[in-house]
Amino acid sequence: MDINEKIKNIRVSLEEDIKKIASSRECQELKVKYFGKKGFITELTGNMKELSVEEKKEVGRLSNEIKNEVTTKISALEESLKEKELNEKLESERIDISLPSKKLKRGSRHPFQRIIEDVEDFFVSMGYDVVDGPELETDENCFQRLNVPLGHPARDAQDTFYIDPEYLLRTQTSSVQARTMQGNKEKTPIRMICPGKVYRRDDDATHSHQFGQVEGLVVDKDVSLANLKGTLELFAKKMLGENTKVRFRPSFFPFTEPSVEVDVTCFKCGGKGCPLCKQTGWIELLGAGMVHPNVLEMGGYDPKVWTGFAFGTGLDRLAMFRYEIPDIRYLYTNDIRFLEQFDRKDEENEIK
Amino acid sequence: MKLSRKFVSDYVSIDVDTKALADDMTSIGNEYDSCEKLIPTSKLIIGEVVECTDHPDSDHLHVCKVNIGTEILQIVCGAPNVRKGIKVIVAVDGTTLPGGIIKKGVIRGQESNGMLCAISELGLEHKFLTEKDINGIHELPMDAPIGEDAIAFMGLDDEVIDFELTSNRGDLLSILGMAYEIGALYGKEVSDIDLSFKEEKESIEGKFSLDIQTENCPLFLAKKVVGVTIKESPEFIKNRLIASGIRPINNVVDISNYVMLETGQPLHYYDADRLGDKLIVRMANDGEKLTTLDSQERVLSSSDIVIATEKEAVGLAGVMGGLTTEIEEDTKNIIIESAIFHPTCIRKTSKKVLRSEASNRFEKGLDPKRTYMAMMRSCHLLEKYADAKILSGTVEYKNMEIKEKVVSISLDKMNKVLGITLSKEEVLDILKRLQFETTVKGGDFTITVPTRRIDISIPEDIIEEVGRIYGIDKIEGKSLVLPTTPGTVNKTKRYIRNKLADLGLNETLSYALTPEEDGFQFTDAKGIEKVKVLDPMSEDRNTLRYSLIPSLVSIFKYNKARNYKDICIYEIGKSFYKKDEIYHEEERLAVLMTGIYQLGLKKEVVDFYVIKGILEELLESLGYKNRYSIVGTTDIHELHPGQSAKIIVNNTEIGVIGKVHPSIMKESVFVLELNLDLLFSFRVKKMQYKEISKYPSVLKDLAFVVKKNITAEEIHAVIKKAGGKLLKKIEVFDVYEGENVGSDEKSIAFSLTFEDPTRTLNDEEVMVIFNQIIEAVEKKLSAQVRDK
Structure with a gap:
């Protein structure tokens, strides 16, 4: 058979073979059929020895041509089949992504503790140490060293749980002021806060016999009421939002002089007046003042040399404000439906 | 303290309205609760009953013609004392009374254009009313001028501010004290009180x-x-x-x-x-x-x-x-x-x-x-x-000395404490307004404090007075200079809280005061006493808790009653007790788990091993790996004797773990409690890199059939001893009880890892150790190896 006829036959056969092939695996078989030991292409050059130099040249050229042609065609076919097969595989692996995930159930953090940590972070960033003090305190630390001697009327406002004549459940975290000043043997400057639980004989919608307070104390050589205001302005912005403003009103606490009541603009209405702020635009947030010289003195700090400020606020109130919790008792009821709501990261207030 | 505007006006003149006075007083430290008219009505008019006839369709109503100066109104009135000729208080159409707005109307066919008032209808507190005030309309004196304001005529046109004073200002519990305060506020003189008599x-x-x-x-x-x-x-x-x-x-x-x-x-x-x-x-x-x-x-x-x-x-x-x-x-x-x-x-x-x-x-x-x-x-x-x-x-x-206190203070000190710059003149002006007698020498003030101000005795008191009259809110906030050392906070407790929340537990907050019965439950406390309060609010809250577990159990009960049965909660709080006459306070962590604990799609029913897992995860993540042990106990009466243990760290009991005793709770409830103060007293090693072995390790599995009373821990101990130092890790991967082993037996499968950091181990030497392990376990624990 003439070489040209053979090549022609190969082309015809290839056309037919290609039509029949459905998978990339069959392309391998096809390659054997054409390029194997007994393949059609291999056969073209099988009788080369018998040919003249001229013929050899011609046969070589033609068989190379057809070889390239067949290779290209089979390869293209293989490629497209492989792609098709991959797509089929991917399609077959398609899943219902809407089915439930295999995640761990997330627990929650109590709003009271969240507020504590926020307060801590803010003051730590301002150089304050967070200290812990006992809840079971002495009358001395809770009252006497805070300039509230026995029989002082200020004790009435804080109905106290006594354990015995000497020990009590602290009615205020201010008790830690006395401890901190006394505990600082070197009498170096103090910057501390103490968040924690306090107890008073009182129970209704706005009072719980156990509640949280945070006390702050700064003692240094040049501390003023203006510094107190500057500090509390930043604190209020951090806790209640950037636009919060702070107002000072004179007040009275036995352990500070001068004493101030600190109001913040109502975060609900922005100061316009609403039921929450009783239409005043302001909400009472903290009690504060310059540390009373008697308190400094009892703590071993010479009031002629040192001044200081102290402040205290209710943590429950802060939590109630931030999360809009209407009743303090919800914080202590521990209803799972309440607790589970606090299961994510808090948004943060920027201070500008 | 209820302040009558009219009363205080006897001693000081007030130019602002009462609401402004109340607000201004607040700004100098005197808060108020309310600020109201004594008689909270709109204008009432003096009228004269010029005609009074019985209502044709009523046995007690009267139809009156009332002259109010500008006109004569027909008013139907039911008061028994209404009669021709008396002067009365008339509320005309549109008048606001505490009971509502008076409107024209028709009463049983008779037109009525207002109301004749009894004192009891004017909003006075009940205690101020006489029977006459309640039973009939008020009769004004005959000389009352028709058409004029009735409230003003009666002298009840007053306004009242109810102040909530701070406990130091006893002086403000008097009209005179208030007059001085208002005087200082507005710079007004206080008039003398008449003390004359024969x-x-x-x-x-x-x-x-x-x-x-x-x-x-x-x-x-x-x-x-x-x-x-x-x-x-x-x-x-x-x-x-x-x-x-x-x-x-x-x-x-x-x-x-x-x-x-x-x-x-x-x-x-x-x-x-x-x-x-x-x-x-x-x-x-x-x-x-x-x-x-x-x-x-x-x-x-x-x-x-x-x-x-x-x-x-x-x-x-x-x-x-x-x-x-x-x-x-x-x-x-x-x-x-x-x-x-x-x-x-x-x-x-x-x-x-x-x-x-x-x-x-x-x-x-x-x-x-x-x-x-x-x-x-x-x-x-x-x-x-x-x-x-x-x-x-x-x-x-x-038996006392009546003397005015003298206080000295410098201008500099005042400005330093307040953080502002007041001039000497400004301070003098304020002290004058307060009517404090003052002498100045250089920058020093010497102040004679009036005896009425018993609250003032030290220089800081004067600073406060100056500050509040100047306007404490006018002080501008200044930042403190940041210290060079950063603040500190204990992060470990936070880590624990977050860890447990991440493990799917909800943080709770409960009361430290609990009923006395809860006392030492879930503990085997010996030689210590409960801490009770002297004057509890109720028997439910008379004792400070020692264990936190009873609080968590109460929370479980509360939620169960609301049909929530899958409860995984924890709390960190203080624990209290008395020992040898000394009070102690420690921080504890308690966990309670019951119902379903969700691990991925798998809903695991909480059992001992689930809560043990929480405990181990916590302790190991805190760095106590290989330093704790969990030792079975029957000492805690509130826990299941076969499913409870003590938690030991450094040979010290730091807590308990186990199932709540079925006699206490029929549900499967698991609890654990750790004394955190004690735990933290055992310092953990620094986290530090250890060289990774360059040579591959060899893994071998084996299982033993043992009597049921043999614990995994016992087998572990024998394997460890027999395995020597090439045995790096021993893990239980399966426990089986059932048909394929005897009814009093169980099978426990271990996975063992052998490793030498200096070379590659060959199979033969591993097999030698492996066989030693099998021999040891079989011999010491009467065990039988299953699939070698």
Whole structure:
């Protein structure tokens, strides 16, 4: 058979073979059929020895041509089949992504503790140490060293749980002021806060016999009421939002002089007046003042040399404000439906 | 303190409206609760009933024609006392009364264009109303001018600010004190109080004596007036008492209250003829009885001060007078008492007996100058309004020094504490407004504090005064300079809280005060005592908790009652106990788990191993890996004896873990508790890189069939010992009980990892160790290896 006829036959056969092939695996078989030991292409050059130099040249050229042609065609076919097969595989692996995930159930953090940590972070960033003090305190630390001697009327406002004549459940975290000043043997400057639980004989919608307070104390050589205001302005912005403003009103606490009541603009209405702020635009947030010289003195700090400020606020109130919790008792009821709501990261207030 | 605007205006002029006054007072430290008109109505008009006929269709209504000056209105009125010719208070169409807005209408066919008012309809508190005020319309005097404002005519056109004063400002519990405060606020003068009166020739001296037997009464004045006429007080006195919240009784009693309101000094008037000629002030005897003005018999104790005759107690000093010597309709002669009693004593007694207007003032402390002033003011008013003749002389006991305090302070100190820059002139102006006598030398002020300001004694008090009158809110905030050392906070507890939340537990917050029964539950506490409060609010909250577990159990019960049965909760809180007479307080962590614990899609029913997993995850993540053990126990009565253990770290018990005993709770509830203070006392090693072996490790699995009572831990120990130092890791990966092993047996499968950091192990040497392990376990624990 003439070489040209053979090549022609190969082309015809290839056309037919290609039509029949459905998978990339069959392309391998096809390659054997054409390029194997007994393949059609291999056969073209099988009788080369018998040919003249001229013929050899011609046969070589033609068989190379057809070889390239067949290779290209089979390869293209293989490629497209492989792609098709991959797509089929991917399609077959398609899943219902809407089915439930295999995640761990997330627990929650109590709003009271969240507020504590926020307060801590803010003051730590301002150089304050967070200290812990006992809840079971002495009358001395809770009252006497805070300039509230026995029989002082200020004790009435804080109905106290006594354990015995000497020990009590602290009615205020201010008790830690006395401890901190006394505990600082070197009498170096103090910057501390103490968040924690306090107890008073009182129970209704706005009072719980156990509640949280945070006390702050700064003692240094040049501390003023203006510094107190500057500090509390930043604190209020951090806790209640950037636009919060702070107002000072004179007040009275036995352990500070001068004493101030600190109001913040109502975060609900922005100061316009609403039921929450009783239409005043302001909400009472903290009690504060310059540390009373008697308190400094009892703590071993010479009031002629040192001044200081102290402040205290209710943590429950802060939590109630931030999360809009209407009743303090919800914080202590521990209803799972309440607790589970606090299961994510808090948004943060920027201070500008 | 209810402040009547009209009353205080006797002593200081006020140019602003009452709401502004209240707000301005707040800005200088005097908060108020309410600020209202005494009579909260719109304008009421004086009218005259010019015609009054019975309503044709009613047995009690009247149809009246009422002249209100501008017109004559027809008004239907049901009051029994309405009649032609009387002057009445008319609420015309559109008038606002506390009960609503008056509207024109037709009553049983008769047109009615308003209402004739009873006093009870004007919004006064019930205690101020007489029967007449409630049963009929008010009849104004005949000279009442028709068409004019009825409230103003009656003198009730007053406004009242109810202040909530701070406990140091006892001086503001008086009209005079308020006048000084308002004076300082607006820079106004305070007018003098009229203390004038005539004295009779007859003197009290020698005819009346005092015997003060207690040091709790440092000042006592007595004076006698005779020939008083008991009658109704003049309107202005009654109105001011009402505005101040005190019920008028008769002129004499009213004057004693009126003077107390003006001066802040409580007084007591005795019927002199019933009293006798001597007063004793002493501490009561324990169990002594006294019937007070309110007809109640009080049993007294030795901490109460009494005023007494030789025979009996006649008054509870500073709190309430006695019934036997009270002023009555027929009283003619009066002994006036103006005295000071020790604030703390009065506080104690009034807490026990009654908080009165008087006790409230005594408790805060009094200005002795006012004690004298109140006596004179009493005489002035009794002479003027009760026809009293005042005997000359005063019987006086004084055991105190009446001296003005002198305080010095520098301008520099003032500015430094406030953080502002006031000039000397500004400070002087403020001190002048406060009526504090001041001398200046260089930058130093020397201030003589008026005796009325008992709250002021040190330089800082002056700073506060200057600050508040200057306007404390005008001070601008300044940042503190940041210290060079950063602040510190304990992060470990936070880590634990977050870790447990990440593990799917909800953080709770419960009360530290619990019922006493909860006491030492879930612990095997020995040799310690509970901490109880002396004066609990209820038996449910009388003891400070030792374990936190009972609190979590209560939370479980609460939620279970609301159909929530899958509860995984934790709490960190203080634990309290007493040992060897010393109170202790420790931080504890408690966990409670029950129901389903969700791990991925797998809903794991909580069992011992789930909560043990939580414990181990926590301890290991805190760095206590290989340092803790969990040792079975039967010591905790509230826990299942076969499913409970003690948690040991460094040979110290730091907590318990286990299933709540079925006799306590039928549900499968698991709890654990750790003493965190104790745990943290064991310091963990620094987290540090260890060289990773370059050579591959060899893994081998094997399983033993053992008797059920053999624990995994026991097998683990034998394997470890037999395995030597090439055995790096031993892990349980399967436990089997069932058909393929005997009914008293179980199979436990271990995965063992062998490794040498210096070379590659060959199979033969591993097999030698492996066989040693099998031999050891089989021999020591009567075990049998399963699939080698």
